[in-house]
Each structure stands twice: as structure tokens, then as C-alpha cells.
Amino acid sequence: MDAPTMSSPPIDDTGPPSPEPVTRPPSQPSDSPWPLYEDDEDAAFVPQNNARDFNAIITRARHNVQHTVEPSEDSNTASSVSEESNHSLPAIAWNNNDQVEPEEPPAKVRKVHSPQEEIDGETCPICLDIWGNSGAHRLVALKCGHLFGSECVERWLKAQPAKDKTCPTCKSKASLKDLRFIYARKLIAADTTEITSLQKQVEILQTEKNRTELELQKTKIAHRACAAELETLKNSLLKSQTMKELISKRTWRYALEKNLEVCKDGGCRVLTYNCRTYELYVSQKSVNYLFPGYGIRKVNCIDYSLGQFVHLHPKPIRDMAYSQPRDLLLSVGLDSTARIVDRGILSATVNTGFPLWSCAWDCSNTSEFYVGGVGGIVNVYDFRNLSACLGTIACNRDMSPVVSLCSTPYGLLSCQLNKCWLCVPQDGIWKQKPMPVEGSFMSMSYDNETQRALVSVRPSASGSERSKLVVCKFSEGLTDKVMIDVEETFSGSARASLMSRSTFCKAPGASWVAAHSESDSALFLHGLDGARTMSLPAAEPALDVCSLYLNGNSILAALSESRLRMYRAVQTSV
Template sequence: MSIRRIHDTEEFANNLDEEREVTAEAASDNSLDGTFSDSEQISENDAQPQSRYRRIVMDEEDSLDISYVENEQNLSVIPDVEEVDRDEGSFEAYLEVLEEEGVAEHVSVIEDQEDETSNDEVEIHEEMEGIEDNQDNKQSSTNAESSASKENEPVVDSKVTNEEEESFTTCSICLEPWSNLGEHRIVSLKCGHLFGKSCIEQWLRGSKASSKCPQCNAKASVRDLRIIYAKCVKVEDRAERQRLMEEISRLKKQNQEFEKERAMQKMKSQQDNKFIQELQQQLRMLKESTNEMGASVSGSTIGFTKKYKLGLFQTIDMSSRNGCCRVMAFNQWMNMLVLSTPSQVEMFPGFGIKKINTLDFKVENFYHLHSKQIRDLAFNPDKEDLLLSVSFDQVAKVTNVASNATVVSYSLGSPLWSCCWSKCNSGCFYVGTSSGQIHHFDTINNTENPMRTYNVKGSGPIVSMYYVQANADKGFYCSGLLVTRLNSITFEELTTSGNITHDFFIEGTFTHTAFDPVSLHMLVTSRPTDRNHHVSHKIYSLKTTYNENEHRNVVVVHEIHSFQGSTTMKVIERNCLTTINEDKTLLAIFNEESTNSVKVCDVSTSSPIQTVKPGANIIDILPFKGPDGEYVAMLSEKSLKTYKWINRL
């Protein structure tokens, strides 16, 4: 393959006419075809290459001129020509030189069919090199004149439609943009139409019998393809698109990092606020102790119950039409007290909760949970924003109180009375039914059906249930559920194979059992009976002993004290045990229905220390720690009264 360059097309036309006249005279004299000058003749004995050549010339208007000659001497009429062998290195370098000189459009590509070149051809090229210098001078002057004339010409603003512009920049076969490199670079057929290289090759090879141009149906073949080195090619900028996609991915990752950082800062802020509140409480206590140092030193043996009493802090009217407020639960991590209440809108009946912020005791809006009365509420000890609720509508539901969204809901075959979370696995909880069964759910591994179901000894519903964790420091080595039914109290030890029942053999008609995990004491409340005409409140301690016959630990209870209550109990009430942090004094707080009062008793001395008059029958009592002290919430059917421990002096 060789490249021939024409320096001046006008002078080439003049020289072509002169050479044709000389050629005609030489033909008449039987001389050799294709003489280069009048002064030099090529001998008839010189070897002539028997080859057929294809000449392709692209003129200034970007049109292709294709012709065939029988040998290379017929190309000698082209004046001022340079020939460069097309190998892998020099061919690409020569094209770059042509583009720098601005004459790349005047190119003839000659495809040789024989590799050998005759000696006559070498002599012809040497003579043409001598003519090239004169042509370069004329070419430069001509270019200067043409450029000056172009500067004087008016600029015409051409408007191209979107369809025309798209046809200039896309392959008509695949309708995709051309590229200047690669498999889809621009090539042309001998008819002049442009295509992507890979597309037109596939087109022509797919129809060998009648291969034609896809646009004009002119005959074409793969060997007619010529690569176009265009000055301007509109190429799809995939690099910019890739850069933008990477930028989007980077921004998404950065946003995720910011969200994590925001969550961490929010948690840290909550912890700091909690720490500040504790410091403020300690400061107040130090001030009080400093002011009363003399009295506290002289009376160091005086207990907590001699120094403090419950004082009414706030009363909140729940505005319930028919009452029916029932149970409460406290979330210390969120400083939130929740209580069950019926809906106040007749069009949307049912039961739900109201949230009270214990920092300012503001009541938030009602949130619907169940269609029937709620019997129990419990917060998750590890994931504090999860609230478990059970109802007579046979549904157990886990709700996120921060977003008021239902996390999971289970529908069972009987009304539900009680519930509690596992303290060993934050994803497990237990619900007690009216038929005396306990259903074990795992929200992490199984969210559809209960993992296990335990049958509890006794009759009636499971009125209360509390998860007790093993505590080796206190000599308690079993983990399980403290379960209360109407006529029995048992400890259900939970093992990998099932449950082991520890029966306490306590007689009575039980309504509720309160448990204090610090002291391992429980307060059992039972209705009046024929033998005992008063409500009884008995204190028991939980212990484990080793049974040598059964070779295992056995949970047993010991009665410590018994308090006599009122003579009537029309509504099942929930009482409490609480430990005051200052001196670990254990207090029993229970309701007196006949007098609409609440009694506070010291368990260590079994003596009452205070009687509170809330003015209504209290059905749930819940102690909690606020930001500035210890409180006791007392819930009736229509109101909530909050009491605070205050100094007696």
C-alpha cells in the first residue's frame, strides 16, 4: 500500500493536459506509455509490472474519485507526487504530517496487488521529487490568496435541524453515534455513504450473494471499505457519564456517612442530657444534705420513710367518656409514660395509648392499637422504643413509639391477658392467654407463628407474668417466668428442651403479682374469700435450693409479711413493690378500694408509713424515676395522678 499526495490541483490539471498531448505523440511513435517529460524516454525493454491498480482520490468537496489502471506507469501523469510505503509505523506518522500541513484531503490511496516494484517506478519517483520543490512555492502563494478571499466572504449562519444533525453523527444501520477509534469508527463505501465499521462489515457479510449499500443499493463488498480520518466526529462522551455516575455513588456514600454521624450525635446528645440531669439531681441532694448536716448526723439511724413522704405533683384528666383506662408502662430511656385509654371519637372506636413526657408532663395525641380493651403493656428492656401490647381482641402487637409504626402483629385464638419481654434475648417475648397458655414469639427468627407454647398449671386466665433472670450474686440460678393464674402461682423454668414447672403451693384467688428484681421479692394480691373476708397482700421472697433427689435446682418461696386490705375488690387492680435508691428501703404500695385510698408500707417493718387519698379507685400503680426525683403514678379509670417523694421536714 502507498500514499500519493497532490500538492496543487490547478497546476495538476494543466500538467495533465500537457502530459496527455505528450502521451498521444508518444503513442503515435510507438514509444513507451506514460512518459514523464520531453527530455526522458523509458525503454521498451524495461520490465513492466503486470498489475492492476485502484486509485482513490478525495477532493476538496469530500467526494471520492475511484478509477482503475492496468499498471503503475498510468499514474505517472500525476505531477508533484510523493510515495510512502504503508507499514505499521510510517503510515500513521505520515498521516499526522499531512494533517499538520492541511493537505490531508488531497490523498490518493493505491492498493498494490504485487509487492515487487520495478526499477522504472523507482526512477519515476526520483524525478517527481525534483518537481516537488517548485510546486510547494506555488502552493503556498495560492493558499494565502484563498485564505484572504475567505476572510472577506460574509459568514453564513447555517441552521441544521435535529434530524439532520443526528444523521451526520450516527450510523444509519444501528442508529448509534460514530466513534473515531475502535470497532465502530467511520468507514465509507465506494458510493460515498458513511457507516460504522462493525455494522457495515456485518451487513455485507450477511448478504454475500447480493451485497449492496444500505442507503443507495449500489453494489458493495467488504474490500470496498475505506477508513475515514475525519477532522470532527461527534462521539458519545461515555467518560463524562461514567464520571457523573461515580460522583453520584460517592455522594450517596457520603450521605450515608452523614446519616450515621447524625444518629451517633443524636444518641450522644441524649446521653449527655441524661448525665446532666443526674448531675443536677446529685447537686440538689448535696445542697439538701449540706443544709441538714447537723440533723442527718444526729439522726443517722432514721430511715428513708421517716424523712420523706408522697406529695401530689400533678393531676391529668384523661377525658374518657366511659372511663376504661387500664394499665401503664414507663420508658426511662425516652422519659415516657404510656397508658391505655379508649378512643374519644365515636366514628373510630377502639383502644390505644397516650404518651406523657415526664420532663414536662405534656400529653401527646391518642394512638390507636386495638379494637378491644388493652390488658397489659411492656417496653423492651434493650430496644427501648418497642412497646408490646396485648388485648381482649386476641392480638399481640409490637409498636415503635418513636414513629407510631406497627413493627409486628400476631393474632391468636383466645383473649390475651398479660405479656413480658425476655431479658436474655431482646427479640423474644411471651404472652399469656385466657385459657392458661403461654406463647413464645421470636421477632428475629420467626415472625409468623409462636416458636413454642407452654401449658401452665391451674385454672382461669394468666393475670400476670414476669420474666426473672438468673442472678448468681443473689443465689438465684434459674431463669424463667413467674406466672400467676386465678388459683395458682408457679415458676416456669425455661430450658432448651421446654419448661420445668416449680409449684409454690400457695392458696388463694389471685388477681396480680408484683415483682422486684433487686430484692427478689414479690407482692401477691388475692380477693376476699369465705375464710378471709379481706383483700390480702402478702410478701414472698424467691430462692433456689438444690434438690439432691432430682439433682437440679428448685425454686421456692418464703412468706415474709402479710398486709390486710379492704373488704371489697370489684376491679382487678395492679399494685407494686419499689426500692428507694437512697437506702434501698423496700416499699409495698397497694390500693384500698373500700376507702378510695392507697397505702404505703415498709416491708422490713411491715408497718404502714403513709395513706394517700387520690379520691378515686386506683386500678394501676407504677413507680418511676423522673429527671429530678422519684415518682409514683396512680391511674384510675378517668384520671392520672402523679405523686413525688418530698422531704417531710
């Protein structure tokens, strides 16, 4: 099959003669598979194919060239022609680059968006996270039309000043009230309902975890504190056990240190101790006939010398109480008055209208004090305003005088001749609880350190029973009620013509209750907690007994009607 050749179009003889055509050199060889175009105007009609059409044409041309070889020729000739044709095709295509017109660029193809760009349109422009259809990051729009996650845009607007709140994208004016939730028919976003629920569960679990960790830390701190306290208590227990072993190997006895004559005419009744000035205040009768009555005498406990006398009452003094926080001395007498002495000077007087037998300062409120007298009446006063009585405690079942008053953390202990009470204020009303002690009473005292009360009971009228010293222990109950238990009872005197007072007495590692036995003419010290009982000879009855601690020495003072005896504890070996 011959190679195609280009021929001139036929000339119509009937028409007018045409001008002689201009001969141009062929742009391609005659054996080229491409059609030959005579002029450049025809090139405008040549289709502009892309690279794929170009490859198809090249393949078709090679196929046509291979079929031009005669079938009768031998295979060597055919293969040589084919090989020559294969080598000639590139020459046909590329050797005439200078003559081939450059191809125009392909037609503009529509840009196809990548999946990443599509995802970019589904994310919040603030946090670049996918918004959802629920939860804190659900899809919202501002009035300008831009879309955001609700949590992000709210945080954005709140962070800006009120006058400068703008859209993060277009900077147009915006506010929180412009937020609109988008309820689209089709929202290409992650369904975060389950995720939001799980996130809430995670937050709850995280909060629980933080709370547990905090409780764990508190528990560890408390454990360390308890461990330290336990170690301290162990050391204290070992130390106390060692001290007890040392103390158990020694005993105490009281030796007479000083015997002072306070008043020749007698009239001494009660005494109390001032721990600030190391002085004893002793009530006595006035020795000045120009100023009859009763007052107090100061006794120096360091050199046992008699000091100043202060006149107070026209009638006998029945009780005295010293307030260490206020440095005030309170005294009451049968003249129905209570008087307050400040640094040796009479500063205030209260007239109650009935004879007074006892007094006491309040242990918690240092400005208040109690006075008790005949009729079983107890009045409460504030020394800052003595014009009015703060309250009255009266027992209708017992009209006997109040012989002793003791203020304790559990309430006010009131001892009458026939009954002992624990008075506790509740809602402005004093509730009275009877103590588990029966009999006729002489006095009562209280020890704050051991929370014990000592009650002196008179002997029976028939003389069949001796006087008793009853030790009561106070403690808190399970229902916040005060528990009063009788701890120990000691036998006393067979007769009691005088109302003598008893008290607690202490020395390192030992304690006693001291009371005078009129029938035995001795001052008995009954041992507590295993201490040995002692007796001190006393020719004159001891009306009042006071224990004090001075310069490392335990002193016991016993007062009779005219004399004051001072005993000092002396250590002895077993």
C-alpha cells in the same frame, strides 16, 4: 693390689711376621678404672648403658680405688688417698670430655597412656561427660562406628537439616535410624541406673516444686484480691451504715404532684414507663368515632403534658410491657392479638387465636416475649420471626386466664386467677413449680433489685378475710433449686370489685408495696424493711400503679378509669 693395665696380645712366633703396630697415644690415663680400647672399631662393641648403669659403674669404681690402699698405712694416709680418689673420680669422668665418644640416645620406650587419656576415651565427645549403660546418656554408635551419648547425638542430628545430618566426628552421612545401642561385654562406664532413677525423682520433685510455687503465687494473688475486696466491702459497709444512720433520721411522705384527665369517656386500664423518653404509656379508649377501639396515650413526665395517641386494638387493652434494650412497646388485648410499637409506629401484629390478658419481655433474651390468655395458655414468640410460635406453656389443672406474667432470672412467673406458678425450661420442656401462696389472685409484680415478688390476693367470697399482699423472696438452693419463701404479708381491702394491680415503690433508704384499698378509698403504701406505712387519699379506684425515678425524685403514678395522679416523695425530718 696394682691397678689394671692393658697389654698387647701375644705374638705367635710360628706365624708370619706381622707389620709393626702403629703406636697411638692412650685415650685415658693408665690408672683409669675404665678399660682402654685401642681403636675406634672396638668402641662399637662397647655396651650403651643408661643413666642407671652409669651410676652403678661409678660406685663400683670408687669401691675398687678405696681397696688399693695398703692396710698397713696409717689412717691419715688412707683418708688422704680416699679423699684424693674421690676428687680424682670426677676428673676421670668429666675432664676428658673431649676424648670420650658421645653416647647414643636410649632405646625408644613404649608410650604408656595416662589415666586421664584413658578416661578421655570413656567420655562422650559432644558433652565430654561419661556415658552410662542406661538412661538418656547411654552408649550408642552410628553406622560409621563412632561412639556418643544417645541424648547428645540425637540432639545433634535433630538440630541439623534433614539433608545435612552428619556424624559429629567424621562428618559422614548419618540419621536417627542409624543409632545403635552398644551392649558390650565389658563397658568401662559409670553405672547410672541409680543415678537415672534419682534424676527422675529430682525431676518429679522439681515439677512438684514448680507446681507448688505456681499454686502459691496464685494463692497470694487471690489473697491480695480478697484482701482488696474485703477492704472495699468494709468501706462500703461503713458508708452504708453511715447512710442508714442518716436515713434513719429522716422519713418520707408522698405529695400529690399532678392530677391529669386522660380520657373523659374512660376506658383507661394499664400503664407502663419509658425510661428513655421519660414518658408514661397509658391505655385508653379512642376518642375518634371514625376509628373506634383502644390505643395508648403518651404522657410527658417532665411537664406532665399529654402527648400523641396511637391506635392499636379494636377491643380493650389488658396489658402492656416496655423493652428498654430494644425500645419497643408490647401490648395485648381481648381481640386475640399482640402488637409491637416501635417509636410510636405500629410495626408488627401477632394473632394468637385466643383472648390475651398479659404479656412480658424475656429478661435474658431481649428478642423473645411471652403472651398469656384464657385457658391458662402462655405462648413464646421471637419478634424477629412472628410467623411461628417458639413454644407453649399450658397448665391442664387450671384453665383460668393468665392475669400477669413476669420474667425473672429464676424462670417465668405466671399468675392465673386461681394459681401462681414458676415455669422453668428444662431440656425443652417447661417445668411448673407452684408458689407457696393460696387464694384467688388479681395481679403479680417482680422487683429485680431485691428479687422479690408481690402477689395480690382477693378477699374471701364470704367477706370474712380481707385482701392480702404477699411478698415472696427468691433464692438459690443448695441443689441448684429455686427457693421461694414468704417474707411478709400485708392486709388490704375488705372488698375488691375491680381487678386492681399492685407494685413496688422505692425512695432513697425506703421501699413500699403500693396497692389500692377499695373499702378505704385510699392508696396504701405498706412499708418494707422498717419503712413507715402511708395512705394516700384516692376518690377513684386505682386500677394500676407504677413507680418511676426521674431527676432524683421518686414518682408514684396511679391510674384510674379516666385520670392519672402523680405523687412525688418528699423528705421529712423526724
